[in-house]
Amino acid sequence: MSTAPSAAPAAPPRTAEAVLEAVDIVRVFGAVVAVGGIDLALSEGSFLTIFGPNGAGKTSLLRVLAGGLRPTRGEVRIRGKKLDFGDGEWRRRIGVLSHQGFLYGHLTVEENLRFYGTLFGLTDLSERVPMRLEEVGLADRAAFEVRQLSHGMRQRVALARALLHDPDVVLLDEPYTGLDPYAAAVLRNVLVALKDGRRTVVMVTHNLTEGLNLADRVAIQVAGRIAWEGTRSELVVDSFERFYHRVVEEAP
Amino acid sequence: MSEYLGQVRAIVWKDLILEFRTRERVAAMGAFAVLAAVLFNYAIDRTAVRPQTIASGLIWMTIVFGGLLGIGRTFHLEHEDGALQGVLMTSAPKDAIFLGKTLANFLLLYLVAIIVVAVFTLFFGLDLGPRLDLLAAVIALGALGFVALGTLFSAVSSGTRMGETLLPILVFPLLLPMVVYGTQATGRILAARPAAEVTANLRMLTAFALVAMATGAGLFRYVVEE
Amino acid sequence: MSLRGLRLTGTTLAAVGLLLMLTVYGLSFFWVPTEVAQGVIQRIFYVHVPAAWVAFMAFGLVALTSAMYLWLRDERLDRAALSAAEGGMVFATVVITTGPLWARVAWGTYWTWEPRLTLTLLLWFVYLGYFLVRGSAENPERGKRFAAVVGIVGALDIPLIHLSVLWFRSLHPKPVVAKPEGPTLPAPMLITLLLGLLAFTLVFLGLFLLRYTLQTLRDAADARDRRATV
Numbered sequence: 001m002s003t004a005p006s007a008a009p010a011a012p013p014r015t016a017e018a019v020l021e022a023v024d025i026v027r028v029f030g031a032v033v034a035v036g037g038i039d040l041a042l043s044e045g046s047f048l049t050i051f052g053p054n055g056a057g058k059t060s061l062l063r064v065l066a067g068g069l070r071p072t073r074g075e076v077r078i079r080g081k082k083l084d085f086g087d088g089e090w091r092r093r094i095g096v097l098s099h100q101g102f103l104y105g106h107l108t109v110e111e112n113l114r115f116y117g118t119l120f121g122l123t124d125l126s127e128r129v130p131m132r133l134e135e136v137g138l139a140d141r142a143a144f145e146v147r148q149l150s151h152g153m154r155q156r157v158a159l160a161r162a163l164l165h166d167p168d169v170v171l172l173d174e175p176y177t178g179l180d181p182y183a184a185a186v187l188r189n190v191l192v193a194l195k196d197g198r199r200t201v202v203m204v205t206h207n208l209t210e211g212l213n214l215a216d217r218v219a220i221q222v223a224g225r226i227a228w229e230g231t232r233s234e235l236v237v238d239s240f241e242r243f244y245h246r247v248v249e250e251a252p
Numbered sequence: 253m254s255e256y257l258g259q260v261r262a263i264v265w266k267d268l269i270l271e272f273r274t275r276e277r278v279a280a281m282g283a284f285a286v287l288a289a290v291l292f293n294y295a296i297d298r299t300a301v302r303p304q305t306i307a308s309g310l311i312w313m314t315i316v317f318g319g320l321l322g323i324g325r326t327f328h329l330e331h332e333d334g335a336l337q338g339v340l341m342t343s344a345p346k347d348a349i350f351l352g353k354t355l356a357n358f359l360l361l362y363l364v365a366i367i368v369v370a371v372f373t374l375f376f377g378l379d380l381g382p383r384l385d386l387l388a389a390v391i392a393l394g395a396l397g398f399v400a401l402g403t404l405f406s407a408v409s410s411g412t413r414m415g416e417t418l419l420p421i422l423v424f425p426l427l428l429p430m431v432v433y434g435t436q437a438t439g440r441i442l443a444a445r446p447a448a449e450v451t452a453n454l455r456m457l458t459a460f461a462l463v464a465m466a467t468g469a470g471l472f473r474y475v476v477e478e
Numbered sequence: 479m480s481l482r483g484l485r486l487t488g489t490t491l492a493a494v495g496l497l498l499m500l501t502v503y504g505l506s507f508f509w510v511p512t513e514v515a516q517g518v519i520q521r522i523f524y525v526h527v528p529a530a531w532v533a534f535m536a537f538g539l540v541a542l543t544s545a546m547y548l549w550l551r552d553e554r555l556d557r558a559a560l561s562a563a564e565g566g567m568v569f570a571t572v573v574i575t576t577g578p579l580w581a582r583v584a585w586g587t588y589w590t591w592e593p594r595l596t597l598t599l600l601l602w603f604v605y606l607g608y609f610l611v612r613g614s615a616e617n618p619e620r621g622k623r624f625a626a627v628v629g630i631v632g633a634l635d636i637p638l639i640h641l642s643v644l645w646f647r648s649l650h651p652k653p654v655v656a657k658p659e660g661p662t663l664p665a666p667m668l669i670t671l672l673l674g675l676l677a678f679t680l681v682f683l684g685l686f687l688l689r690y691t692l693q694t695l696r697d698a699a700d701a702r703d704r705r706a707t708v
Binding site: 401404408409411412413414418421422424425426428429431432433436456459460463464467471474475477478 | 548600601603604606607610611614615616617620621623624626627628630631632634635638639641642643645646649
């Protein structure tokens with residue numbers, strides 16, 4: 001059974017132990033309003049999937065949550081503490097997977113991971129890096145330069161990079177895009193493993209099936225605002241596609 | 253502190269390895285050095301002026317122009333895969349990132365400077381004089397200030413539509429102290445003047461380098477912020 | 479103060495300044511004695527020096543407001559920096575155009591590498607850099623920050639540049655010593671110069687305030703357009 005989209009977005013539950021909060025986030029680029037006022041609150045262990053058409057500002061929202069983009073207005077809070085978007089220890093707690101990859105093509109897989117690991121101040125890289133590579137099934141490609149890898153493999157390396165420092169907040173921007181079935185399966189397994197109760201995950205994706213399966217909270221973002229938000233249990237998979245299209249069309 | 257140094261070192265290492273594997277910048281800068289020297293030879297009327305007299309100025313200007321070529325590309329590779337974004341989102345302080353990039357650029361530029369000096373010595377029969385260590389110090393200090401300014405403004409220019417063409421406009425006016433004190437010191441060293449005549453210049457070059465690095469480290473975070 | 483108040487103050491200051499400027503021009507032609515060595519052309523001093531004073535003072539204002547803008551992120555500070563930069567660049571242009579004119583008539587050559595004039599020329603280019611990064615930035619918000627950085631670095635480097643130009647000059651003395659004024663300024667010259675400084679400063683401040691209000695209105699209009707499209 002699907003519920004009709006509410007006229008106003010359902011207010012997110014503000015629990016005392018919200019790990020990640022976005023308060024009235026607005027982000028403007030020149031004349032374009034990418035994010036027009038979004039509130040979110042996620043408790044520990046929750047997995048939020050954000051769907052939405054292209055240009056809805058999902059990537060901008062994610063970048064703000066990741067501390068990579070300063071909002072024009074509004075705050076991001078991690079465990080109650082406001083993010084100052086400068087330097088800080090809080091960056092150690094966030095892991096980001098972007099469709100950009102953040103990898104240096106001319107460095108090997110291992111060099112990339114070791115580089116980022118050092119930037120995160122990790123000292124046990126000799127154990128950690130092989131472990132993460134094992135997780136994404138690329139242990140045998142450690143010495144390959146990233147530019148020699150296929151897109152799917154590159155995304156797997158990027159995933160290993162995102163999780164290298166064991167973050168409790170994981171942000172994923174369209175991770176399924178362009179993945180071959182094997183890579184998608186690896187991604188799915190890793191994401192399922194992330195639902196261990198202590199990590200908070202926000203994923204933006206166009207993949208309605210995967211996104212819905214993993215989520216316990218779902219949001220649909222249209223034109224910079226959240227047009228619908230609710231729990232997974234309020235939705236049913238086979239009619240979700242229709243529901244999604246309806247929400248997108250009816251958004252103001 | 254050791255984490256900070258480790259982060260700086262990681263960035264220096266990464267930039268050097270990337271440069272070594274792509275050879276993008278060193279090749280351009282090195283070729284420029286040699287070709288510039290060749291052109292200078294034909295641009296100077298040897299009956300009117302001895303190259304040795306103006307060698308110092310020519311050397312520094314070649315280093316500046318060639319150096320700017322390479323420095324302008326500092327953030328080029330970073331933009332290709334959005335890697336700079338990834339680096340900025342790590343817990344490495346922005347000033348550490350700046351220092352790492354500046355040091356990597358410094359090492360590359362110093363290499364180019366050595367090539368320039370060698371080429372000019374060869375082509376114009378220069379006598380480098382007894383104080384090679386002083387010469388090395390003068391070039392190092394000048395290069396450091398230059399590279400700090402260049403790296404900061406390279407980050408600025410890579411965020412503009414004009415890109416690298418903006419770099420000379422931004423950097424050249426501010427480079428005057430390096431040009432004045434650097435060329436004078438170098439000229440004196442090449443003329444085998446006593447070391448005492450160079451100390452004032454060394455002091456000013458150090459001041460310039462320190463101001464440039466401190467300013468760059470402090471302001472870099474505002475430049476890279478989106 | 480309200481926008482209206484600022485505009486009024488700006489207009490008043492500019493008007494007073496312009497009147498004072500006319501007075502200074504009058505004085506410089508009819509009251510002040512002719513300088514012995516250079517002749518009539520020396521009177522350009524009363525335009526050249528005040529303009530230089532304003533150009534540098536304006537840049538100090540640019541640097542200060544830029545630094546505060548980066549710290550506080552208040553758009554008003556950025557608008558102030560922009561307004562000061564525009565005014566400053568205009569006056570810097572006056573300096574580097576009157577300088578060669580003066581030099582040509584007084585000493586026969588257009589450019590003598592006089593330290594202060596050279597410094598102003600470089601300052602002009604820093605101003606140019608300020609506007610170029612502001613205008614060509616892919617993201618206008620970043621453009622403001624880029625410009626602020628140019629302003630701050632420029633201001634920090636200007637003293638060093640000044641020292642180096644003087645140093646260079648001290649070792650390469652020119653046959654003709656290009657001193658804009660004589661050994662000491664007689665009273666009429668001093669008074670006229672000071673009045674000139676005041677006049678130019680008032681004009682700058684007036685233009686600054688007017689430019690600031692203009693920019694505020696422009697930004698408000700842009701914001702309204704933005705809201706309309708949301």
